[in-house]
Amino acid sequence: MRFFVLTTLLATAALTSAQSFKCPPKDGQYEDSIQCDKFYNCVDGVATEKLCPDGLVFDQLIRKINKCDQPFNIDCGDRTELQPPKSSKLCPRRNGFFAHPEPQVCNIFYNCIEGDATEIKCTNGLHFDEYSGTCVWPTAAGRQGCDDSKVHTLKDGFECPKVEQTDANGQLIVHPKFAHPSDCQRFYVCLNGQEPRDLGCQVGEVYNEETQRCDAPENVPGCEDWYKDEPSSKPTKKA
Structure with missing residues (x-):
């Protein structure tokens, strides 16, 4: 009744x-x-x-x-009222993009379609921004209390440095590179400044930290003789 x-x-x-x-x-x-x-x-x-x-x-x-x-x-302007929410466990409303219910988890959000939530994880180093519905840099998201304590470490112990790299124009380098401390052929790339990848130059070349490119050994101080015992490994000269 x-x-x-x-x-x-x-x-x-x-x-x-x-x-x-x-x-x-x-x-x-x-x-x-x-x-x-x-x-x-x-x-x-x-x-x-x-x-x-x-x-x-x-x-x-x-x-x-x-x-x-x-x-x-959409800019609602002064139209601030909304219908009562039909919420579920992970969906404050039946449709939309919503942050993880735990405020310290800033890199995971949910796409809710008719109350059915699909979990989405931001690319490492980014936070979900509810005002744009996308993953952005932490400074742009402005969220507080985020737990970014998880450190990504490679098997050889390398971790991405916390110091940001900038290019010659002062612009932030999104995926900075770092030379290997003992292997001239190898180098690291830090995806979004946080997740490390171990990469290497082709045989006959070494990593040039100054140019952040693979280069001829003679152009990299300290790596000139890296292939001296492997003559067959030298890059073939172009005619």
Whole structure:
């Protein structure tokens, strides 16, 4: 009985709201003045109240039949009200991109579609930003209390230095490189400055830390004789 009464009240409220909305002369879909996920479908001057799927909001300027989209793609302005959330364990609303429920976990988020959550992990070194729905640099995300204590270490003990590298123009190098301390042919790449990869130059070349490229041994101080005992390994000279 209570459910019937509640359903009747909601239906009556929706009808009253639709009746109070004045449709423009042209048929179409029009936004509500105070609720960002509510809109009106106007046909022959008659308004029918509609709601976007929970978690999405309405923008009448979208040139598609479905004008409901993610909140970070739409400026609701003063239309700050929303329908009551239909939440689940990992989805605060049935649709959208949402941060991990533990605030210290900043690199994992969930894509919720009709209440079904899919876990997504940011590329190492990035944090999820709920205002853009994407993974960004930690400084851009501005999240507090993130646990970035996990250190990635290679088998030989190499860890990516915490110091950032910049190029000649002062721009941050996203994937910095580092010379191997004892092997002239090998070098390391730190993906997003955090996750190390052990790489090497082709036989006959050594890593030049100054240019951050593989180079001829004679161009790298200390590595001139790296292949002296392997004459067959020298790169073939071009004619």
